[in-house]
Amino acid sequence: MALKTSVGEPTPAELETEAARLADKGLSGLGYRDEELERAARLTWKINRLKKAQRAVIPAHVYQRPEILLGVADFIGDSYKLAKLGAASDAERIIFCGVRFMAETAKILSPDKEVLLPAPEAGCSLSESITAADVRALKKKHPGAPVAVYINTTVAVKAECDVVVTSANAPKIMRKLYAEHEKVIFAPDAMMGRNLAKELGKTIGKDLIIWEGTCIVHDNFDAASVEFYRKMYPGVKILAHFECTPALTSVVDYIGGTGDMMKWVDDHKASSYMLITECGLGDLARTEFPDKVFVPMCRLCPHMKAVTLERVLSALERPTASQRIEVPEAVAARALRPIARMFELSEDNSPS
Ligand code: SF4
Structure with a gap:
């Protein structure tokens, strides 16, 4: 039909x-x-x-x-x-x-x-920051170290790695990798890599190898303004995305992915909240929590x-050929493995 x-x-x-x-x-x-x-x-x-x-x-x-x-x-x-x-x-x-x-x-x-x-x-500035050849070079330089890549990567990059992670499950999956390995490669988000190093107690360059990709939205928030906003809005709770700089994430009340940030707002009572991320999350939060007050501090992602x-x-x-997503079968099969591994590890609640 x-x-x-x-x-x-x-x-x-x-x-x-x-x-x-x-x-x-x-x-x-x-x-x-x-x-x-x-x-x-x-x-x-x-x-x-x-x-x-x-x-x-x-x-x-x-x-x-x-x-x-x-x-x-x-x-x-x-x-x-x-x-x-x-x-x-x-x-x-x-x-x-x-x-x-x-x-x-x-x-x-x-x-x-x-x-x-x-x-x-x-x-996405992150997915464009690294190629499959870059991942192969990292693996050659650090033999035996498993490669975890952020979901913000091309299918060709995913096909080269061991497990995919998101901002919500990265700490949990990385802990599981460290249970079996001394050194782990994490790419491409350098800010998230540095935040993970801090959270997991790892040293960049020694037991955590990172790549210098950044998100054009989250990399640009000003950590110094947090103090100013705290004075201007007494009692404000400030939440920042995992892709923000460690200078910023070290002075906020909560750091996580977008889903975790929404849950945190739902679970806490505060005079106001500031969501340091792309502006769409604040719009959504204002409609989901109409009785809560949100102080604006966001940036627009031109890609989104x-x-x-x-x-x-x-x-x-009238869909065009360029709107239709095609992934060659062989690459898809290789990329599916690390994605399936992410589902397995993030839903596995056994201690690492
Ligand atoms: S906000 Fe935009 S540039 Fe940043 S990670 Fe998301 S899609 Fe990529």
Whole structure:
């Protein structure tokens, strides 16, 4: 049966109902004006109908635009959660609202599904900082040391390593690797590598080998301003992402991945919270915890924000070859092993 690629236009009444739904979901609270709600509603109305007709599913990373998160996403989360939920879904197509390495991971885990990346150019400064040849050179220089790579890497890099980690499970998986090895290679995020060295009591260059990649969003926060904000907002609890510099993470109240940061906010009562990460998490937190106060301190990721509702709709209506994610079978098979190892180690609760 031919794939349905058009659902026509909403009637004025349907448009009004959809705009009201988006407002209730939290877009009004985030400052969307009536005309912006109507623009978004025209697109979300079409996307949600086409998605259903095509048996498609939309996973969205927490750094996506609020109108994507609240208007069309079927599940929202960090890289780990999205990878698992995408694979478990019985959808035939995945329209991945995130960046390329995430869509590639989804394709590896769901080889029979069509995976589309609405913004095909959406990369990541971390995944672009290291190549498969770089990993092979590291292994040659440090024979016997297992290689853990952050999930923010290309499929070719994952294919060269022993285990993939995320910001949520990196400390746990690294501890398990150290239970059996004296030296571990961690790439490509140098900031996370330094934060891990501190948390695990390891020495960079001796028992922890790192790579000098950084995230263009998290690498640029100013640690000195934390003291200023504490004076300005007495009682504020400051949370920072694992990809921030050690100078910053050493002066905050909590350090973790996006999912952990949201959980920490949920579990704690404070006068206000500051989430030092990409701005999308703050938007999401404001809608999930409307009674809590959030002090802004965030940066936009140009890669994440390259995904728009217009581009999601175009991926459903007329996908281009560049939006379609293809991973050669042999590379996918090699990259799947370290991803499967991550699931195994992060869900294994035996002591390391
Ligand atoms: S926020 Fe940083 S790590 Fe995340 S996609 Fe953007 S550049 Fe990459």
